[in-house]
Amino acid sequence: MSAPEILLAVNGLAKRFGAVVALRDASLELRAGEVQALMGANGAGKSTLVKILTGVFGADGGEITIRGRACRFRSPAEARDAGLVSVYQDPALVPDLTVAQNLRLARAPLDAARQWLTELGIADPDVGAFVRDLPFQTLRLIDLARALASDPSILLIDEITASLPADLSARIFAIVRHWRERGRGVIFISHRMAEVSVLCDRATVLRDGVTVGATETARGSEERIVELMLGYEVARAAADTAPTPGQPYGDAVPALEVNHLRAGRLLQDVSFALHPGEVLGIAALDGQGQEELFDCIAGVRDRDGGEIHSHGALRRFRHPADAIRAGIVLVPANRLQAMLPQRSIRENVALPSYGPLSRWGPIAMRRERGRVENAIRRLQVDTRAESELRRLSGGNQQKVMIARWLASAFKILLCFDPTRGIDIGTKRQIYALLRELAAAGSAVLLFTSELPEIRLACDRVIVLFGGRVVREMSAAEADEATLLRAAHGLVARREDAA
Amino acid sequence: MTSANPPHDAGRAGLGRFAQRHPGLVGMPLFLLLFLAVTVAIHPSYSSFDAQSLAMGAMPLALAAAAQTVVVISGGIDLSVGSMIAVTNVLAAATMEHANFGQAVLLSVLVLAIGAAMGAANGLIVVYSRVPDVVVTLTTGFIWSGVALLILEKPGGGAPDRFLSLGAGTFATPWISGALILLIASVAIIWIPVQRSRLGLLLYAIGSDKAAAFRSGVNVERTRFLAYVLGGLFSAVGGIGLIMTTGIGSPLAGVYYTLSGLAAAVLGGVSLSGGRGGMVGPVVAAYVLTLIPTDLIFLNIDPNFGQVIQGTLIVLVVMAGGLVALLRARKR
Numbered sequence: 001m002s003a004p005e006i007l008l009a010v011n012g013l014a015k016r017f018g019a020v021v022a023l024r025d026a027s028l029e030l031r032a033g034e035v036q037a038l039m040g041a042n043g044a045g046k047s048t049l050v051k052i053l054t055g056v057f058g059a060d061g062g063e064i065t066i067r068g069r070a071c072r073f074r075s076p077a078e079a080r081d082a083g084l085v086s087v088y089q090d091p092a093l094v095p096d097l098t099v100a101q102n103l104r105l106a107r108a109p110l111d112a113a114r115q116w117l118t119e120l121g122i123a124d125p126d127v128g129a130f131v132r133d134l135p136f137q138t139l140r141l142i143d144l145a146r147a148l149a150s151d152p153s154i155l156l157i158d159e160i161t162a163s164l165p166a167d168l169s170a171r172i173f174a175i176v177r178h179w180r181e182r183g184r185g186v187i188f189i190s191h192r193m194a195e196v197s198v199l200c201d202r203a204t205v206l207r208d209g210v211t212v213g214a215t216e217t218a219r220g221s222e223e224r225i226v227e228l229m230l231g232y233e234v235a236r237a238a239a240d241t242a243p244t245p246g247q248p249y250g251d252a253v254p255a256l257e258v259n260h261l262r263a264g265r266l267l268q269d270v271s272f273a274l275h276p277g278e279v280l281g282i283a284a285l286d287g288q289g290q291e292e293l294f295d296c297i298a299g300v301r302d303r304d305g306g307e308i309h310s311h312g313a314l315r316r317f318r319h320p321a322d323a324i325r326a327g328i329v330l331v332p333a334n335r336l337q338a339m340l341p342q343r344s345i346r347e348n349v350a351l352p353s354y355g356p357l358s359r360w361g362p363i364a365m366r367r368e369r370g371r372v373e374n375a376i377r378r379l380q381v382d383t384r385a386e387s388e389l390r391r392l393s394g395g396n397q398q399k400v401m402i403a404r405w406l407a408s409a410f411k412i413l414l415c416f417d418p419t420r421g422i423d424i425g426t427k428r429q430i431y432a433l434l435r436e437l438a439a440a441g442s443a444v445l446l447f448t449s450e451l452p453e454i455r456l457a458c459d460r461v462i463v464l465f466g467g468r469v470v471r472e473m474s475a476a477e478a479d480e481a482t483l484l485r486a487a488h489g490l491v492a493r494r495e496d497a498a
Numbered sequence: 499m500t501s502a503n504p505p506h507d508a509g510r511a512g513l514g515r516f517a518q519r520h521p522g523l524v525g526m527p528l529f530l531l532l533f534l535a536v537t538v539a540i541h542p543s544y545s546s547f548d549a550q551s552l553a554m555g556a557m558p559l560a561l562a563a564a565a566q567t568v569v570v571i572s573g574g575i576d577l578s579v580g581s582m583i584a585v586t587n588v589l590a591a592a593t594m595e596h597a598n599f600g601q602a603v604l605l606s607v608l609v610l611a612i613g614a615a616m617g618a619a620n621g622l623i624v625v626y627s628r629v630p631d632v633v634v635t636l637t638t639g640f641i642w643s644g645v646a647l648l649i650l651e652k653p654g655g656g657a658p659d660r661f662l663s664l665g666a667g668t669f670a671t672p673w674i675s676g677a678l679i680l681l682i683a684s685v686a687i688i689w690i691p692v693q694r695s696r697l698g699l700l701l702y703a704i705g706s707d708k709a710a711a712f713r714s715g716v717n718v719e720r721t722r723f724l725a726y727v728l729g730g731l732f733s734a735v736g737g738i739g740l741i742m743t744t745g746i747g748s749p750l751a752g753v754y755y756t757l758s759g760l761a762a763a764v765l766g767g768v769s770l771s772g773g774r775g776g777m778v779g780p781v782v783a784a785y786v787l788t789l790i791p792t793d794l795i796f797l798n799i800d801p802n803f804g805q806v807i808q809g810t811l812i813v814l815v816v817m818a819g820g821l822v823a824l825l826r827a828r829k830r
Contacts (some may be wrong), residue, residue, distance in 0.1 A: 056713065077715035092713035096706035096773035097699070104696070105703050106714040 005032040005067070007185040008053075008084070008154050011131060013062035014209075015048055022048040026062070030185040031153065035176055038189045038194040040182035040206035041229050041285070041451070041484065046189055049206065050156055053187075054086040055427050056080040066154070066379060072237060080106070082258040085152035089159040089287070091143035095132035102131060103146055113142075113149035120145060120171055136265060137164060144172065148179075155179060157289070158189045191285045193222045193488045205229055230481055246429065252276070253312045255329070255412050255443035256297070261306035268467030269306070274412070274443045279434055281458030282410045282447040282476070283483045289467035290334075290447050294416045297445070298330035299323035310412065328413035331401050331418050338401055341390035346372050348389050375403040380429060397428030402433065415446045419453065431457040451483045465489040526766050526782040533789050541796040546672035553678040554666065554743035554789060558583065558751075560681055560784035561736030562759030563766065564689070565729040569778045570763055572725035573705035573772030574631045578620060578639030579733050580756030584646040584749055586613045586737025591655025591747025602661040610734045616642065617730015621723035640757065646749040665742025676804040677743055681781070684735045689777045692728065701725055706773025761808060762787055765815050786811075 015023040021043045030036050040046050052059045055073030064071050066082055073079040076086075090442055093102050103113050105493045110127065117125045131139065140160060147155060148336040157176070160168040176186050178198060190196055196203060197217050202215045205228035213228045215221055254273040261270045267289035274280045284290045295301040299317030308315050310326055315322045320330070329487060332338050340348055349372045379399040381392075389397060405413060415434065419427040434444050434457050446457055454461050454475065461478045463471040463486040471486040508530060562579050569576040586609045594602045620638055624631045667676045692698050700721040712718050736755065741747060752798045765786065766779030766800040790811075791804035 054713075075715065075717065076713050077717065080715050086713075088713065092710045094703045094706045094710045094714065094773070097702055101699055101702075102714070104699055105711065105716060 004032070005033070007032050007067060008187075009065045010049070010053070011063050011065075013052060013064070014060045015052060015057060016043075016060055016257070022209055023052070023059075023062075025077065025211065026206060026209060027211045028159045028187075028204040028214070030306065032185060033183045034184040034202065035180050035188055037200040037203035038187055039203050039225055044206040044229070045209040046206055047158070049252065050086060050158055050187075050189065050208075051407055053079065053084060053156065055214055073313065080150060080152070081188045083153035083154055084156070085149045085150055085154070086156035087140075087144050087147045087148045087158065087160055091139040093139055093143055093146075094128065097140055098128050099125065100127035101290070102142070103127070103149065106150060108146045108149040110149075112151070113145045116148045116175070117141065119175060122167070129191070137168065140164065141168070143176075148175065152184070154187070154344055156187045156189070159191065161192065161195060167454060169195070170277070181346065189490055191288075192363050193225065193490055196223060196225075222485075222488075225489070226481060226485055229484060230330070247483035251333075254309075255311060256292075256445070257307075257309040258297070258306040259309070261293065261296060261303055261308065262467075263289075263292040263296050263301065263303045263414075264303075266467050270464065270467070271306075272462050272469060272472075274445055276441050276443050277438050278460065279438045279446055279458045281446040281454040281461035281478070282445065283451055283454055283461055283487055284447070284464035285487050288487075290463040290464055291416070293401075293464075294330060294332075294414050294445075294447065297323070297412075298328060298414055299456060300330070324410075326410070327403045327449050328414065329400075329410045329412070331405070331413045331416065331486060333417040333420065335394070335401055339389055339397060340390055344391060345392075348400050349375055351404060372403075375406040376400075378406060379403045379433060397423040398422060398430065399426070407449075411442060413442055413444045415444065417447055417449050420449060427453070428456075451480045451487070453484060454478050463487055508687040511639070521549055522653060523776060523778050528780040528785050530742065530782050530789075533786055536696075537789060537793055537796070542628050546658075546668075548675050550675040550677075550790075552785065552792065553675040553681075555792075556785045556788040557665065557677040557743055558736045558740040559755065559762060559788060560781040561635065561684070561732050561739055562755040563762035563780035563784045564685055564777060565736065566759045566763045567766070567768050567775060567777060568689075568701065568728040568732065569725050569727065570760075570768050570770060571705045571772060571775055572701045572722055574624065574709065574725060575720060575760075576617075576620060576729045577632060577635040578616075578757055579729065579759050580752035580754060581614055581639040581642035582616050582645065582730055582733035583740060583755045584648070584752040585616065585642045587612075587740045587751060588646050588650035588655065588747035590657065590738055590741045592650050594657035594661065594741070595655050597658060599658050599660040602658050608721065611730060614727050614731045617727045617733070620730065621726030621790075624726065625719045625723050635808070638714065639752065643749075643752050644689045646752070648751045650747045651779075653746050653748050653750075655741075656745060657741055662742055662745050665739060666745075677739070680739065680742070684739075685777060685781060688728070688731060693777070697721070697724060697726070702773055704772075708736070708742045725786045725804035731763075736743020739789055758787055758808070759784075761812055765812055 006029055008028075010026060010028045013026040022159070026045060026049050028038070030034070038046055038049070048057070051057050053064065055075045055078050057074070066084065068319065071082055073082065079085070084308045094105065097105065100110060103110055114125060114127070122141060144157075144160065151280060155275050160172060175194075176188065178187055188196070188200055191488070200213055200217045203217050203221070203225055205212050205225060207229055215224050215228065217273075217343065258273040259271050262268060266287060270289065270293055272280065282290055282293070292301070296303045297321050299320045310328060315324070315326060323329070333484060340351065346369070379402060381396050381399045381403060402418070413434070418430055422430070431453070438444050438454070448454060455478055458475045458478070460472070460474055461483070462469050463483060465487060466489065467480065470489060473482070541548075562568070564582060565579045565582075566576060573723045590606060590609050591613065593605050595604060595729055620635055627634065663676065665677045665680055667677050668674060669676055676819070692701075700711070701718055703714070704718050704721050708718055740751060762783040763775070763780040766775065766781070766783035768775030768780055787808055790807050791801040794801045794803055
């Protein structure tokens, strides 16, 4: 038996964005007639790899060969001409054009696209409809049909089944299998381990921008994949720190209680209680509804269903100011959303306390300065560049974002990935501060994309998957391997096992 | 959250759907008819002469609106449209003054090329400098206003009578003026091939969603560049139209045509966020904007109220558009 032809080979691909290394040494090999999973934890470099393959970014190093010929794509159009097409998590369809125009945009033949749409369950599609008027699910199918219609030899599918109902996923799988039978190659990115083991022949695993292994996806290979994703860090994380023992809360009124919360496409049904003095961690892969959850609680967006109680009262926030007044404050993932980069540390810290517009008159500078200085001292903010916040390092900016809430009074602190891209020393300081705040009676809800850090800061952790809570555990149990398994949906659902 | 909703709305009536998809094609012409009816009502002696002066007054503005429309559809903005009109206008007035008809026609081709080149300069700077288009075109607009004054210090110059009669004359009946024919012809000759070709699709695509267009394989930079070239070309047609209808070169025409052209584009249903709108709406809106001060004169009201009314109209139209979008979103 001769070995199947190698469609795509990636060798030693590297990419850095400024100081951040997204890919260090990524390699993979896709054979003709193969469906290959590309896996890795958050920030492992999957999407960077896909974007380099499809010409969205150029690579800094390494090589890509298609059927033995070296390629370097400068745009998605060039990648498409070489037979490599990607279907992204958010459909790359232009809203103000019709379906037919979108097909023409990507030079996809209309008849073939229609045929694929029929096969995907959209019989008699109205290609004259504007994309902006169509539901999201339909757009995903159109995007897929468009990719298939241009008849690529290599198809990349990025998280297409997230928030799709099971019957649609099944149809997509059937088409992927069909593609395989025709001797084409498919690279399939998914967080759902179950799908991967059913659909894929092999899995390539990335960790910190490096390909750490490829494995056959036979039954029982999930453990092997998780091991690859974790690597040697498991041992290190376990030895890191002893978690704080969980305290019993009994019948005390929770600071925050969320019941069956639902919002947008991603947040399906989440319930939990957060007590004063507690740091509750949330672990989840990208896009499992955590953003919507935080936005709902902080009053950034309205919920579609469910209830939020804080300190025993039912709340409905129409504006972040409502939440702040109720003592709920948010430190967002993207610092730039919250800070005034050209203004001083003092102004940034003092800003939220200017809340009520009814309070006229000059600002009591002396009192304000005292409060601000106090907060800055507590956080050990480096104040050498205090006149403009943008000149501070990322870690110090993040500290200022927390300091502004210390200067006001709050009861519940929501931290969304506060340590992303921050050096380890500052991380420790931020976690220590969260612990200190909890010890003083605040309740803290912390989402972090860096799973090993859950144990450093939290008392308890809940894991979200597919917009639902799939697991709850004490920090003592929450080692990285357990969290990662749960975050990939590898546990039975807690109560509503469907 | 139903599965596989077919993208299908067969139930919607053909005409209603047409109106919904092409609001500029239906709404603005109706609005203009209404305005014309009002005009005839308050000024029963409305004659072919009035119609002719309306067409002549509206033509350069309609072309300014067309220039702005192309750029705004592609997701940009061009605040140098008026200055490009002024430069091409004075260039024509200065060079054609002592020319014969044949030379004047040749010169207008040259002027069109210069207009396209000015647009190309805008496009190159916007694409390569990555400075926001508002800043780039505001500053190039300043430069070209200066150039216009260098070419022609004060209103003056001219063109051969036969050349001017192309715009000022009439065609078949005294109601149809050359300015109207020239406007329709020039917009059709430039825009229809563009809109029918792949370029038209790309202009709408990058205006609607640059990232999605890029991932669909569109060369976003080249398309933006071409949008500014077309903007420059339409401006040059406007500059030539201005001399045909006024007979002289006006170096200070810039500000009026930039702002009113943008106003006509918005009034004509072009979304300032890009990707939406057509060419008919803005061109017809230019007629409406020209008619307003005329009506005020007929009504013996200070025509300077025109600006107040123009501004109010734009706010109302934009608000109405937002309201429709909101209602549609609610219905879903």
